[in-house]
Amino acid sequence: MPEVTKLIYKYLRHDKKFPHVWCPGCGTGIVLGSLIRAIDRTEYEKDDIVLVSGIGCSGRMPVYVDFNTLHTTHGRALTFATGIKLANPNLNVIVVMGDGDAIAIGGNHFIHAARRNIDLTAIIVNNSIYGMTGGQYSPTTPYGMSATTAPYIHIEQEFKISELAVTAGAVFVGRGTVYHAKLLDSLIEKAILKKGFGVVEVISHCHVQYGKQNRLGSAVDMMKWQRDNAVTVQGAKRMKPEELEGKIIIGVLVDKELPIFQDEYDKVRERAKEQTTSTA
Amino acid sequence: MKGEMKKRQPNEFLMQGNEAVVEGALVAGCRFFAGYPITPATEISEVMSVKLPRVDGTFIQMEDEIASMGAIIGASLAGIKSMTATSGPGFSLMQENLGFACMAEVPCVVVDVMRGGPSTGIPTYPSQGDVMQARWGTHGDHPIIVLAPSTVKECFDLTVKAFNFSEKYRTPVIIVFDEVVGHMREKVVLPRPEEVEVIDRIKPTMPPEWYIPYEDTPQGVPPMASFGSGYRFHVTGLTHDIRGFPTLRPDEVGPFMDRIHRKITLGLPEIQMGDFFELEDADIAVIAYGSVARSAKRAVMDAREKGIKVGLLKLMTLWPFMRAAIEKVIQRTKVLIIPEINMGQISREVKRVNEGKAMVNTINRVDGLMITPGQISRKIREVS
Numbered sequence: 001m002p003e004v005t006k007l008i009y010k011y012l013r014h015d016k017k018f019p020h021v022w023c024p025g026c027g028t029g030i031v032l033g034s035l036i037r038a039i040d041r042t043e044y045e046k047d048d049i050v051l052v053s054g055i056g057c058s059g060r061m062p063v064y065v066d067f068n069t070l071h072t073t074h075g076r077a078l079t080f081a082t083g084i085k086l087a088n089p090n091l092n093v094i095v096v097m098g099d100g101d102a103i104a105i106g107g108n109h110f111i112h113a114a115r116r117n118i119d120l121t122a123i124i125v126n127n128s129i130y131g132m133t134g135g136q137y138s139p140t141t142p143y144g145m146s147a148t149t150a151p152y153i154h155i156e157q158e159f160k161i162s163e164l165a166v167t168a169g170a171v172f173v174g175r176g177t178v179y180h181a182k183l184l185d186s187l188i189e190k191a192i193l194k195k196g197f198g199v200v201e202v203i204s205h206c207h208v209q210y211g212k213q214n215r216l217g218s219a220v221d222m223m224k225w226q227r228d229n230a231v232t233v234q235g236a237k238r239m240k241p242e243e244l245e246g247k248i249i250i251g252v253l254v255d256k257e258l259p260i261f262q263d264e265y266d267k268v269r270e271r272a273k274e275q276t277t278s279t280a
Numbered sequence: 281m282k283g284e285m286k287k288r289q290p291n292e293f294l295m296q297g298n299e300a301v302v303e304g305a306l307v308a309g310c311r312f313f314a315g316y317p318i319t320p321a322t323e324i325s326e327v328m329s330v331k332l333p334r335v336d337g338t339f340i341q342m343e344d345e346i347a348s349m350g351a352i353i354g355a356s357l358a359g360i361k362s363m364t365a366t367s368g369p370g371f372s373l374m375q376e377n378l379g380f381a382c383m384a385e386v387p388c389v390v391v392d393v394m395r396g397g398p399s400t401g402i403p404t405y406p407s408q409g410d411v412m413q414a415r416w417g418t419h420g421d422h423p424i425i426v427l428a429p430s431t432v433k434e435c436f437d438l439t440v441k442a443f444n445f446s447e448k449y450r451t452p453v454i455i456v457f458d459e460v461v462g463h464m465r466e467k468v469v470l471p472r473p474e475e476v477e478v479i480d481r482i483k484p485t486m487p488p489e490w491y492i493p494y495e496d497t498p499q500g501v502p503p504m505a506s507f508g509s510g511y512r513f514h515v516t517g518l519t520h521d522i523r524g525f526p527t528l529r530p531d532e533v534g535p536f537m538d539r540i541h542r543k544i545t546l547g548l549p550e551i552q553m554g555d556f557f558e559l560e561d562a563d564i565a566v567i568a569y570g571s572v573a574r575s576a577k578r579a580v581m582d583a584r585e586k587g588i589k590v591g592l593l594k595l596m597t598l599w600p601f602m603r604a605a606i607e608k609v610i611q612r613t614k615v616l617i618i619p620e621i622n623m624g625q626i627s628r629e630v631k632r633v634n635e636g637k638a639m640v641n642t643i644n645r646v647d648g649l650m651i652t653p654g655q656i657s658r659k660i661r662e663v664s
Contacts, residue, residue, distance in 0.1 A: 085354075
């Protein structure tokens with residue numbers, strides 16, 4: 001049996017009605033494929049994985065896979081994940097969000113989750129648009145582009161998600177694209193294995209909404225753009241800032257150590273118990 | 281006997297309503313609390329942050345009340361009893377995920393210590409202005425249980441009940457009380473933990489491959505598996521079929537909505553709690569809850585001394601509304617007095633049940649102060 005068939009059989013839900021909700025050519029399915037391959041490499045049991053999502057195209061990802069799965073409210077996935085992880089630290093909690101989900105409505109939760117350093121993995125599928133609702137501009141829609149709510153050209157600056165995660169204190173930040181699927185597999189695997197708050201930003205495409213409105217061509221054309229505009233972290237070091245303008249830097253941006261919330265809270269429990277016995 | 285002081289019993293305390301909520305929660309098995317500071321509910325967070333780590337529980341201060349509500353739902357899905365506490369402005373933020381807990385049937389407890397509103401309002405003064413928000417604050421048709429203590433002891437007892445109901449019926453339970461109850465200190469004798477009845481959610485006993493997470497049962501409450509216990513299933517805020525997967529089919533949506541309402545209706549006899557005081561021969565009945573019920577009791581006792589036949593129905597459950605109890609009171613009495621620290625939220629419900637049978641008088645106060653026994657006494661004299 002080919003490897004992919006084994007993975008499909010092992011990880012996709014047999015009792016879930018397919019086809020999935022994503023448009024033909026969508027990048028979200030590629031992210032799901034990467035996620036499954038990464039989880040398979042980590043050798044975690046399916047029972048120990050919780051896949052949490054918010055709202056939007058990416059929000060529908062958990063329903064297809066055979067883990068403990070939770071489809072939460074818009075932007076709030078990280079808050080639910082925080083409760084799950086603290087209630088049962090043995091679970092491996094992975095959160096998948098979109099750019100609007102994680103950075104607009106959930107932006108505050110995102111930066112605080114990064115700062116708090118609870119052992120979670122956040123995967124953000126960044127396709128620069130609100131796809132499910134029909135192509136409205138998102139916080140990552142670049143200046144000068146079109147959207148159904150920016151019919152006269154978008155006038156705001158975009159959020160750089162990975163750079164935001166770095167500044168907010170995430171201990172692992174990686175960026176990939178859906179074109180560079182093998183790199184994406186390894187970034188997600190590293191983020192899952194990393195103790196602490198790990199972020200993987202995935203540059204994806206929405207040819208149906210964003211691509212069509214901005215005449216960027218088919219899904220294949222948009223993936224070729226990812227190929228032609230991606231620069232590795234190592235390559236970027238040799239380039240001047242003006243050369244990097246408009247490029248996507250891919251690879252591991254940050255991998256550092258900071259105290260992890262659960263470990264620190266174990267110490268809090270010890271201190272609390274010591275104080276009870278000393279005052280009794 | 282000079283200088284002899286009454287010896288304090290081991291379980292006798294002088295404490296605030298807010299503190300008693302924490303004691304009740306811990307005895308009921310709460311081991312996770314997520315909150316955000318807000319007056320006049322902050323003491324609940326503070327005492328939780330002291331006590332939870334001692335019993336291997338977890339306290340976390342989140343970035344806002346939206347996050348607090350999300351975190352307690354997550355913790356409950358992982359099998360831990362959880363709670364948050366807030367006041368009006370934070371309660372408004374919680375409505376979104378409160379609806380998620382109703383939809384996904386996740387047990388959890390939310391305390392709303394009511395302060396003057398709307399908006400930022402009067403943070404340090406009492407109010408009962410969130411009664412309707414507790415019922416209908418989150419969008420869509422949903423069942424909810426809302427309890428309302430009026431004493432420090434009831435803060436303890438009803439918090440235990442809130443956890444028990446949330447576990448038994450797989451629903452969020454809201455506890456509302458005004459700032460007076462939250463901050464008032466009283467002597468309480470708390471029961472020993474082993475004397476308290478604690479109910480835990482029913483977990484599946486069948487093998488995982490047979491588990492259907494939202495399948496109907498005679499009581500309408502499906503067994504609930506914890507994440508990580510080997511029962512892998514899907515939880516969503518979308519309307520779902522019995523397997524938990526999103527559905528648009530009317531023949532699946534209808535029965536789901538019926539079931540989540542039926543499970544609470546079947547529990548009404550135990551969920552609806554009230555205290556009938558001097559009502560047997562009463563011509564006038566006062567209906568009150570929270571700190572107002574205390575003022576009302578004083579007023580009723582004073583009026584009884586003067587020979588006025590008046591009684592009190594103290595509501596300890598606000599929602600589902602105690603229609604049967606109110607109807608019983610209306611059958612016996614001609615005049616009702618409903619004092620509230622709002623513009624008339626429960627009195628509207630009473631009028632709906634009353635259908636014009638008894639004369640309904642209201643006392644409403646929204647100037648930031650509590651309703652005094654004197655105010656109610658005056659009304660009793662007026663109508664007697």
